[in-house]
Amino acid sequence: xxxxxxxxxxxxxxxxxxxxxxxxxxxxxxxxxxxxxxxxxxxxxxxxxxxxxxxxxxxxxxxxxxxxxxxxxxxxxxxxxxxxxxxxxxxxxxxxxxxxxxxxxxxxxxxxxxxxxxxxxxxxxxxxxxxxxxxxxxxxxxxxxxxxxxxxxxxxxxxxxxxxxxxxxxxxxxxxxxxxxxxxxxxxxxxxxxxxxxxxxxxxxxxxxxxxxxxxxxxxxxxxxxxxxxxxxxxxxxxxxxxxxxxxxxxxxxxxxxxxxxxxxxxxxxxxxxxxxxxxxxxxxxxxxxxxxxxxxxxxxxxxxxxxxxxxxxxxxxxxxxxxxxxxxxxxxxxxxxxxxxxxxxxxxxxxxxxxxxxxxxxxxxxxxxxxxxxxxx
Amino acid sequence: xxxxxxxxxxxxxxxxxxxxxxxxxxxxxxxxxxxxxxxxxxxxxxxxxxxxxxxxxxxxxxxxxxxxxxxxxxxxxxxxxxxxxxxxxxxxxxxxxxxxxxxxxxxxxxxxxxxxxxxxxxxxxxxxxxxxxxxxxxxxxxxxxxxxxxxxxxxxxxxxxxxxxxxxxxxxxxxxxxxxxxxxxxxxxxxxxxxxxxxxxxxxxxxxxxxxxxxxxxxxxxxxxxxxxxxxxxxxxxxxxxxxxxxxxxxxxxxxxxxxxxxxxxxxxxxxxxxxxxxxxxxxxxxxxxxxxxxxxxxxxxxxxxxxxxxxxxxxxxxxxxxxxxxxxxxxxxxxxxxxxxxxxxxxxxxxxxxxxxxxxxxxxxxxxxxxxxxxxx
Numbered sequence: 001x002x003x004x005x006x007x008x009x010x011x012x013x014x015x016x017x018x019x020x021x022x023x024x025x026x027x028x029x030x031x032x033x034x035x036x037x038x039x040x041x042x043x044x045x046x047x048x049x050x051x052x053x054x055x056x057x058x059x060x061x062x063x064x065x066x067x068x069x070x071x072x073x074x075x076x077x078x079x080x081x082x083x084x085x086x087x088x089x090x091x092x093x094x095x096x097x098x099x100x101x102x103x104x105x106x107x108x109x110x111x112x113x114x115x116x117x118x119x120x121x122x123x124x125x126x127x128x129x130x131x132x133x134x135x136x137x138x139x140x141x142x143x144x145x146x147x148x149x150x151x152x153x154x155x156x157x158x159x160x161x162x163x164x165x166x167x168x169x170x171x172x173x174x175x176x177x178x179x180x181x182x183x184x185x186x187x188x189x190x191x192x193x194x195x196x197x198x199x200x201x202x203x204x205x206x207x208x209x210x211x212x213x214x215x216x217x218x219x220x221x222x223x224x225x226x227x228x229x230x231x232x233x234x235x236x237x238x239x240x241x242x243x244x245x246x247x248x249x250x251x252x253x254x255x256x257x258x259x260x261x262x263x264x265x266x267x268x269x270x271x272x273x274x275x276x277x278x279x280x281x282x283x284x285x286x287x288x289x290x291x292x293x294x295x296x297x298x299x300x301x302x303x304x305x306x307x308x309x310x311x312x313x314x315x316x317x318x319x320x321x322x323x324x325x326x327x328x329x330x331x332x333x334x335x336x337x338x339x340x341x342x343x344x345x346x347x348x349x350x351x352x353x354x355x356x357x358x359x360x361x362x363x364x365x366x367x368x369x370x371x372x373x374x375x376x377x378x
Numbered sequence: 379x380x381x382x383x384x385x386x387x388x389x390x391x392x393x394x395x396x397x398x399x400x401x402x403x404x405x406x407x408x409x410x411x412x413x414x415x416x417x418x419x420x421x422x423x424x425x426x427x428x429x430x431x432x433x434x435x436x437x438x439x440x441x442x443x444x445x446x447x448x449x450x451x452x453x454x455x456x457x458x459x460x461x462x463x464x465x466x467x468x469x470x471x472x473x474x475x476x477x478x479x480x481x482x483x484x485x486x487x488x489x490x491x492x493x494x495x496x497x498x499x500x501x502x503x504x505x506x507x508x509x510x511x512x513x514x515x516x517x518x519x520x521x522x523x524x525x526x527x528x529x530x531x532x533x534x535x536x537x538x539x540x541x542x543x544x545x546x547x548x549x550x551x552x553x554x555x556x557x558x559x560x561x562x563x564x565x566x567x568x569x570x571x572x573x574x575x576x577x578x579x580x581x582x583x584x585x586x587x588x589x590x591x592x593x594x595x596x597x598x599x600x601x602x603x604x605x606x607x608x609x610x611x612x613x614x615x616x617x618x619x620x621x622x623x624x625x626x627x628x629x630x631x632x633x634x635x636x637x638x639x640x641x642x643x644x645x646x647x648x649x650x651x652x653x654x655x656x657x658x659x660x661x662x663x664x665x666x667x668x669x670x671x672x673x674x675x676x677x678x679x680x681x682x683x684x685x686x687x688x689x690x691x692x693x694x695x696x697x698x699x700x701x702x703x704x705x706x707x708x709x710x711x712x713x714x715x716x717x718x719x720x721x722x723x724x725x726x727x728x729x730x731x732x733x734x735x736x737x738x739x740x741x742x743x744x745x746x747x748x749x750x751x752x753x754x755x756x
Binding site for chain 1: 418479495498629632
């Protein structure tokens with residue numbers, strides 16, 4: 001802990017073992033390797049790079065040699081060295097605030113205002129009517145509308161010389177307002193990507209590490225195959241990304257920087273993972289989440305003029321509901337704080353719950369009790 | 379150390395004091411405040427953002443309100459919300475490998491290959507003939523050639539609707555081959571920026587923290603006034619940037635992310651700064667550097683057919699020399715390693731020295747002795 005080593009250049013002799021016993025022990029099914037990074041933004045940006053490298057290799061029939069023109073042009077920021085590839089992201093999505101990740105973020109204007117960007121495609125993400133059971137047909141149509149638009153945009157950008165190398169998406173659009181997509185939507189998204197030749201990156205920076213009751217939120221989707229890249233940070237303490245073998249860069253030094261993450265954070269993660277297992281915290285999060293979800297749903301049924309759209313069923317404690325307007329939402333958050341409960345807001349109307357994995361049923365009951373008081377007093 | 383806090387949202391109660399006694403105690407003259415970040419790339423990128431915000435405010439006569447059109451357009455990555463502003467950087471410069479910092483990096487093709495970029499201006503940086511004393515007139519002309527090109531490029535990009543909000547430059551182009559600019563060049567660069575309305579960011583990620591014998595390399599330049607922004611990382615253990623008061627963002631949450639650096643690294647820095655002062659390490663670096671520089675210069679005079687262009691006079695131990703070709707350079711680095719001395723290469727021909735601040739005269743003499751052996755055995 002009393003140093004900041006450059007892991008890429010001088011990895012400690014225990015580095016492999018530490019990675020194996022931590023990050024590799026929870027690698028999502030179907031993925032091959034992991035790269036550590038410092039934060040969520042640069043985890044995503046390096047995942048983006050991996051997709052661009054993969055796309056170029058495919059475009060050139062597997063040839064990964066550089067031409068003289070590649071080398072000269074890239075030093076001047078020009079194609080073919082710096083290609084005009086793009087990534088498709090979603091309205092309401094958030095992937096970070098460094099320049100590259102910011103191109104794909106569309107949740108708040110204040111994040112993007114005044115900063116140069118690139119013309120990359122942005123698709124609509126499904127916005128469901130709740131409760132889901134009563135709106136099956138409409139929500140299915142919403143999935144199809146969004147998927148059709150994704151395909152249309154990829155076709156359009158491919159045609160105009162800005163081919164879409166990959167799709168980047170959160171399993172739950174968290175900053176954008178805890179917007180959930182159905183399993184069918186995500187399977188459809190993967191299918192469209194495969195059909196159009198675009199990779200799929202799932203950004204688990206906010207959802208990864210257990211809050212949905214599984215280590216990775218996308219496990220809930222039961223996708224036909226693994227996404228190509230999964231990124232993480234936050235709860236994982238270290239940033240980084242997992243990828244399939246064919247997404248490992250074809251040359252050394254292409255996914256690289258001075259620090260390559262921070263071994264100290266991986267040491268913390270080792271212990272965190274041990275505690276998650278020892279105390280069965282994923283199961284705890286699932287059980288606690290079910291109580292929270294049911295409790296909030298009951299409040300919604302009692303106070304439909306104040307809150308609605310409770311969501312996050314079977315997603316552990318990763319639960320949100322809407323105030324009927326921003327003012328009501330803000331009042332709920334503020335009044336809860338005065339009662340000693342801290343919750344956050346996201347999007348325009350959402351109250352989002354993000355308790356730690358050690359949040360237990362008894363805590364959930366206290367939260368529900370105080371939330372009821374707050375809503376009654378509105 | 380056993381946590382990774384979100385400093386921006388929940389700063390510790392000791393945070394202000396820790397910053398005051400560390401980063402603020404060594405703030406470059408003429409600068410006003412500091413922002414911590416995780417790494418060098420995101421320190422630069424957030425410095426870039428600060429310049430873009432400043433430029434927009436000036437362009438709009440100090441009005442920092444957002445128009446409806448700003449808000450709508452920025453969510454789609456389009457102007458005026460996401461303006462077509464640019465930054466001028468230098469051929470051979472390096473500022474990081476996240477997407478934004480990479481646009482301004484031009485030292486190695488492998489860094490940029492296959493990654494989409496933007497058309498931002500790249501100017502030539504002076505390449506001097508050594509020894510400097512024997513090439514005064516030519517090198518002065520080289521300064522003027524590069525400064526003229528900087529001005530020309532800014533004019534050209536301003537005219538074509540991609541105004542140059544700022545100039546970004548390292549005090550020594552380190553990754554590019556330890557390329558030094560004269561004090562006159564840097565003063566001229568600042569003057570051109572002021573004339574054209576572009577800000578000046580000096581990237582001290584590699585030079586900052588003492589290796590040039592002063593805390594900040596740009597102090598050597600005796601600029602008429604402070605640069606607008608100074609970025610740091612590496613030796614400073616924490617990333618971040620200093621800026622003038624008018625470069626603080628005009629609204630909250632515009633320079634922001636989850637972690638905002640890492641308090642653990644600032645705690646390390648506090649002790650590092652104490653030791654630098656206690657052991658007089660800046661003075662040590664200056665004295666040791668003078669010995670190294672003189673010694674290498676003597677070797678150059680004895681073996682001009684093998685090495686040349688010794689540089690870094692009065693720059694502490696931040697010293698480099700060239701092999702006559704890449705093969706000779708690589709052999710020197712490799713053979714030194716076999717004699718227990720680790721040095722690095724940068725650019726095409728340079729051997730660069732980057733000892734720690736505790737490298738003392740007696741170490742310098744050992745290095746010089748082994749370097750002489752290696753050169754004699756070539």
